[in-house]
Amino acid sequence: MLTASIPESHMWRAIDAVRDLFCATIPSSGLLWAISDEDSTQRQCKGCGEICQLLRWGEVQRRRDSAYQGSSPPRIVHNSYLELKLCAGGGPGCDPCRLLRRAFLLEQITRQDAERLEHLGNQWPIHAVLNLSSSGDTALALAIKSPKAILFSATIHLSNEPRPPLPRKPTKGAPGLRSDLSALRQVIDSCHHQHSCSSNYRWSRRNPTWLLKILPDNLVQLVEGPPEPVNYVVLSYSWGDPATMPAAEWARIKGAGTKTINGRPVPERLNPFRVRDLPETMQDAITISASLGVSYIWIDNVCIPKGTNWDTEASLMHEVYGNSAFTLVASSSAKATDRLLYDRLAWTHPSKACQLREWWWLHNTQMPLDRVRFEAPVSLRAWTLQEERLSPRILYWAGQRWYWSCPECQVAETGELEWAPPAADTTPRSSPQRFLELCRTGDEHLLHEEWLDIVEAYTRRDLVAPRDRFLAIAGLAVRFYNAKAGSGGTVITEDYLAGLWKDNFARHLAWSVAGAVDSRRSLQDIAPSWSWASLPLQVHTRTKTPFKSSEHFKFIAAEHIDPAHTSSIFTRKTTGDPSTDYINRGRAVEERGRGVKVVEVQGRFRRFISEDAQDVPWDAIEWKRGGRSSFDFGAFPGQSIYARNSGNGSIISKDAHSGEVVGQLDYLVPSDNKNRVMSPYVQEGCEKEIMCLELGELAMLLLVSNRRRGQPESYRRVGVAIGYANRKGFFYGCETRKLRLA
Template sequence: MSLTQTMMLSPQQWSLNDFSRTRPNEYCQRQCRGCREICELLRWGEVQRRRDSAYQGSSPSRIMHSNYLELDLCAGVSGCDTCRIIRRAFLLEQITGGDAERLEYPTNQWPICAVLRLASSGDSQLLLAIKSPHATLFSAAVQLSDEPRPVLRDATRGGAGLRSDLGELCRVIHDCHNNHECSSRYRWSRRNPTWLLKILPDHHAQLTEGPATPVDYVVLSYSWGDPATMPAAEWAKIKSAGTKTINGRPVPERLRRFSTWELPETMQDAIAVTAALGFSYIWIDNICIPKGTNWDTEAARMHEVYGNAAFTLVASSSSKATDNLLHDRLAWTHRNKACKLRGMWLQNTQMPLDQVRLQSPVSQRAWTLQEERLSPRTLYWSGQRWYWSCAERQVVELGDMECQPSTGESITRSCPQRFLELCRTGDEHQLHDEWLDIVEAYTPRDLVAAKDRFLAIAGLAVRFYNAKADNGGAMITEEYLAGLWKDNFARHLAWSVESAANAGQSLQHIAPSWSWMSLPLQVNTRTKHAFKQSEHFQFVSVVHIDTPHHHHTGSPTDTDSEKVMVANFVNRGQAVEERGRDVKVVQVQGRFRRFIAGNGREVSWRSIEWKRGSRLSFDFGAFPDEHIYARNKADGRIMSRDAHSGEVVGQLDYLAPSDDHHPVPLDDGRPKTRPTPAVLDGEEKALVCLELGESAMLLLMPSRKPGYPDSYTRVGVAIGYGNRKGFFYGCETRRVYLC
């Protein structure tokens, strides 16, 4: 039966298409009818290899089971060894416990398709997918090998509970604390958090002040969830778990012994895991930062809270705080056993740590980025297995991962501890690269409250600054400027959006236009590209800081700087971060010119776009001797070309509003302060540009901010205009205000 015919069957008809009848094969293994479909794929692969030993390609698709429930039944009742491996492959691809349960949903019962992929190296892989008529719902892979590989040790099986070999995990943690340099390298101070949750017997706990001497405590990193997508009662439960205060002190109910059953499920299970691993203290933000506490101050101390912890427990298996952290580990229901078909050994693969890090629900929340990057040791708890990562080793439950002890070499970029390692070594160039990587990872994430945009990254900013000031009381030139850094300001200004954002969601009431902090939440950005600063660009000064608790109206005075530099080392970075989040106006100097010629003519994007397969370019044959410009209304790209010259393509930060409204001119003909961060239709000729690097420029619109003549608002950027390297030749150098 073809794939199309099978997918047209109803769920009631699938049972007639019985793939689960088993019989022993030549290796004395139970083999179902569905396995014979896989054998047909292997036979196809043998034919290709005989014709060409370096053949590379994929086989036609074959159906090996009608749906996942049939596969599950075949693995459990029929005892088919191949189906047990394929079932486990699907389960191991599910990061959360809820994702694993989704495999059994009635609406997800569609055919399981198999494809054999051959690589020119000789490797082969079985690619599996559960496909509805409209989409691929689940996918997995099984590795094929000519030689047998060691069979994974069996995980502890059973019903509810931890269902994990915690003895193995305890040994990994013990090995790190006793034999690695993680603590001596990355511990920030000897100070405990202000408040800790002390774990008591019989599912009880008690909020206590952090002891005067260091104690081993675990930190929980988790997602509260999105209140817009969960029942009101669940959000109320999460909020009510917060510790209330009376006269600045936690309420007596929390300072006394209380039941952990009162807390949301993720917190309950995190406390259980922490206790089972032999630790007596845990720090959970919602409980250990009492309501009424100065949240700004606590947020800036996160580098200390996470840096001093025994490890950070990342709740990768839950989507929100009311989900369980602990789930039935369905992947390990059946005993691990070697499996062979047509001379090929089948082996489950390990999900890479980066996939767990970057695709779990917890990674979609803004607060959790700094929690991970500030943690010297991290335990990722997914639905089917745990992962451990420290600066010297990465381990997955039931076997080591590819990343082995570093033997003194620099840590690879995929390692979560790279930021801390660079802070320790003080490599300034790589540290700025890492900050730009942090920006790219941060901007797509979501926040419950957009006003927390600065606070959710404050700990990273404090740690970054102190890494550059680690020579004690020495004066340094670095300043934190609304998410950017002064010592490499031109490069930090050259961020761009992947596609223009909705101007109506701009956060320019929180941050200035030149900072990526002013973008809407959940916008993908690009920060890393070849960059060489223009010799004409110069950062001049911070001009305006808009804050209720800092009253600077210009650049800091020598006295101000001295006060900052003689402050306690731990608090110095915090003071710099608090000041930096309130910077609104800066003055810079660079070469300056119009982006579009005054007599430029607008043409449609479609009239100049040139496509040949996957190759995209421009065709100016219809306009050889004209100054022209064009704007792509779908993604915000804008192109300017002078006659007989190369083109420059920029990326606008925002799409033009659909209900365009133009600014009302003042008496002198100048526009008022811009009512929108977008370039409105018809305003393109007002665009000017400021050179940042040899092939990077800011796109600006006049701001006319009161009190700041020659002030401009950022509206976009142009990067990599190799067709027009001389764009700024002979242009004037000006000092302008960026607002």
């Protein structure tokens, strides 16, 4: 039963709230009462009276000071979400409560999120706070709060001006229980005919190798990509986590893949087959595409037949996504068996103008697109990062509405929700197409910064198969290289090195982890220690710290490259077509880059910890006061010391009478601590073995020798130190050495 895991007290609280509300709706109770002078049909409840008390508080503050900024004390407007829903429900209902209910629903990205609002375990009081800003903006912050945490939140905007209500029944351009795609078709047509997206961002005239052709009568057919360009949709979605779903469900998702016989797709796919044979997300994506007048769709699991050279297909993703009519991002789907098309609860009741205290008009706010981008389940999947960043035009399909993004505009489905509170700072709106824009303009500095941003986003995501670590970002690497190489260059210095780029190699080496991670999940069998790709999956990294190059650091060569990643493209003769030749070169550089294991570099080099330094406990030097954390070395005057935080991997080195350097180790020492030879971490008690290589003026790599692995001349990375302003002269007078990093 659903209630089996719910505390009994929660269940009875919800039942009592519902019972009380039914009793209160008897006319003599006075729970529902009309107070609007503007519209005698507008219904309001006692909870609205609590909001009116907040508005009175705000009016008093504004009379005292028109630029007043602050927040009111909280007030409870309803005892639970179910009570709010019933108050907003059928019959005349309560108009402000309908708007409050919609506000909570619009904050939910998936259908499951919206359904969680009604779960009995989430029935806690709804608190409201009135926020007044110095600019004159007024907003009502809502929160469903348990004793331990805020479970749900929403925002209502208040103004002195009404907004035109939408028609009572959903029509063109108006949101309803089911999406009316006529408004979306207008947006797409406008983009196609009035923007330069297609002409400026289309990669080539080539279609994907295989496409699904959408046929009448709910049929589809796998066909070879036509020789001439066609409009096709690309589906970006999450397969789901096999560990959290029944084995049969995962088998059904995997089973949607196209099998082959002698290298060709099976006849069952080359002949028309039923749409319902595919998982639900794919079914609804096909329906949406057909409704928008598109006759082809590309879905990875179906259009890359089993047995296909997966490495080659992965390096073509910049073409697949760059040439599409648009990419459909299944933001509302957590797994491939989730529906995209279903009743949207936010639009159960038609919208209408809503007013309190004669001059306060209430409006729903719009969820920023960035929240949909970064919080939807699909954003947890590594493959979808390049699917988004390589797409000139994107349709985000969220639970209650859609969003459209192209290089020239961003549009939300619901016109009434165009207003959004201004940001607290002047940070510009982020754009999913920023990477493509920089590739097109060729700004070298910003392009490298964007790659570092991509790395930060990518390392946080998950992969079903860790061996795909490089493949899931291959399309971005090809696009990056080609943006720098250009079609006519003869002397090209850029090179791809296991997820890093040679022309700014020191900067790219200076990544760090937010906190040391479990060494037992390391991927150093896939990537070298100096590459972020060697980290475990779903690790938060930092790449965008201030950096100024050191004149002493130099990249020399990539020494060891796995032969399995030396592409046959290298050995092909040029075709005579500069465009084709440089595209092939980009693919070859990416394939080769996956196999780089050892590089030779040069830079200033020294010990991280002095030989005479004393090991001291971390808590003997850490100084905390309030939310601040610093260091106090008063107990060790005139001594060289070092300390290591076993909890987060921080490590500090301080020479006598000099400032300290704080580093961050990549890995924690596991509790069993058995694998001493192949371990990626620094053994406890072996901290003095750490050496360091200067990367920038305030950035260094922390290294240990590979002599235990039989490679005395090479070093492996164990961490980094960045921003040691208290010890700017750490490398003064140190020797410059050539090192091999593995």
